[in-house]
Amino acid sequence: MVEKEQSMIIQKEMIANLFKELSTAKETGKKVVYTFVPGNLSELILAFDMLPVYPEINALQSGMRKKSGSFIKEAEKFGHSEDVCTYVKCDIGMMLKGNIGPTGEKIPPPDLLLLSYTGCFTFMKWFESLEDLYPGVEIAMLHTPYQKDGVITKEMTEYMVKQLKQEVIPKMEKVSGKKYDETKLKKILENSVKTEDLIVKIFDTPKTIPSPIDAYFAGVYYIGPINIGFRGTEEAVEYYAELYKEINKRAELGLGPITPEGEIKEEQYRLVVEGPPNWTSFREFWKLFYDLGAVIVASSYTKVGGVYDMGFRHNPDRPLESLSEYCMNCYTNLNFPQRIELLEKCITDYHADGFLINSIKSCNSFSAGQLLMMRKLEEKLEVPVGFIESDLVDPRYFSYANIKNRLESFFQMLEQRKIINAN
């Protein structure tokens, strides 16, 4: 049994408190906003004293707790195809089965569907489906333009700011019964900047050898608070400060990452991973890596809620503009050449031995084009590449034997490369 570090305890409490608050929202009168992680407007939600619900977080938690299979079947009975996004089906299935959340507490229905639609077309379809299931619910749409040419133009930002001013904020005022308070928002954004500075430092630590953290399997826990509504709070600043302190200590002592079965004693392979993890067999999946001393030193998935390591920070002096730029800067809103450039930088800066794609059946936003991405990186960097396939939360699409087989071949390739390089 691994002893829990202080940051783990803090995070557990933060999340438990959020779900507790949600379960009593009707009594306390707090308004509930359903929204998404990429392009989340946490600071605005906090400025209106509302509570966020992230359907994709509920879905991944359901996946980890082995509940997603039955939710997905429920959604398929309702008419959804086997082919479509399993986050959507898991969420809809959970709702059809009483909306009992991952902690066992009932999640209240939304007072507002805040569709900050960033980097994933399916989000839009998802909220159209939710609107059908919660007829009459207030809904606010924020269309985030895609970074098709790899830049954010003045017109793109203006389009988003206008939507915020004329659509989103008025809707939030109506639902919350509170006036928009820009001074309050600015104060919240100051905390966001501190949090973002800390998370960049945390995900920078794997540049040391051995890496003190696994930036993918443990990384998904680290990005929890910043992505699910705590960005902008004092709690988040404290949590990330504590986490950074712990990681720094590990780095100073030359310790490897902590896994569910203890610390990795000897770092064998350093990898960069593209794509979300599988949630239904998360532990088994992770074990396939740490058993062989493979450490993920950087991953694109930890950037879905925001790409901060390329310099972006929220700016309290330009609150709405920087919220807009934040949305446009999320990983899946970057165009393909940008995504490749970012991964290339990760492979180089983090001294990775190999590049691996976990291609997700459900997620076209990530998956469509990954094979070309892999080929381009292989050609340019001459780095060994690997490709495995699984799904987010549909247990039917996690084939342990297939993945193990492919990973073993990949690790053999890495081993061979090491021998060649040593000679």
Place this chain on the structure above:
Amino acid sequence: MPIYFPREIIHAANGLAVGILGAGDRKRIIKGDAFYQSYICRIPRGIIELALDKHFNGFDGFVFPSICDVMRNLSGMFQLLNIGTFDNYLDYPQNFDPNIGGEYYRNELKNILANIKKINNVDVTTENLNHSIKLYNKNRNLITSIYNIRQIYPWRLSAEELYYIVRAGMVMPVEEHNEILESIYRQLQLETGEPMDKIRVIVSGSFCEQPPVSLIKTIELAGCYVVDDDFLLGSRWIEGDIEEDTDDPIGAIVNAFLTKSTFSSSVYDIKNPKEDRLIDLYKKRKADGIIFAAPSFCDPALLDRPALQNACEKNNIRFISFEYAENTGQFKNIKEQVGAFSDSIKLWGEELIEK
């Protein structure tokens, strides 16, 4: 690329807009499969195959209208593979306020025109664009009129023939296509063929990856008249005319998109739900049933399906659903399913619905 693009602006810039709708069922896909996982729809792999086989070598630029994440990412793949002088992802606004989404869309169109100007150095004048709008208004009017005649006399022109006629407009100058459409419109005034004992159906869900023509034929052979559909939807996207004689023709195109667009899974429609619009179309076309035919792995079409089917159930509308791919080659199952659907309506009709 599908679904809709305002071809008027290309025409006014002295260009030819060509619709790229995949590789269909005649081209064998080999390279394309190396670019896409098995769980991604067929259309992008067909398009990549065509590009790598140099079928697009005569083209200057490519526009990828926003439909879904697959089409969006395909634009980046074209950029990486250096196909064409420009690869423009056209991010349609999902906000329909003229001052917000309208302004944004206007800017998107200006960017495309700027890219074209780099190639041919043509400035689009107000006069030219107004002229192009006129030609495409005529084109849409003729197609709509043919659809309208066909829904009264569907035996005069098969759905398959109609599909070829509309699709031809994707690869030829609009002037030439208008002449063809006029000639067909005249021919359709004459009684030809004989009505058959078939039910009247609307086919929905085929707006992007096109069904193989044999599938359309199969539906009609199995006892249906297709009285409306969303094949080649871009040709009929704008419902009605775009303002023709205006000082601001780009504004007219923008305004038409915001206020006269048809319904589609690619458009955010909370204020005007597509299920209501599908039911209205069903009533307008006096249809007997709806066939939901969507490409496999098409998130937009398939995610909409429960809402559309629920609307059918609430309105006592009979429907069936199936999936296809652009290269589907076996139609026996579909023929049986559609045949049974047609028979059930013919045999029991209203009686079954009332019960």
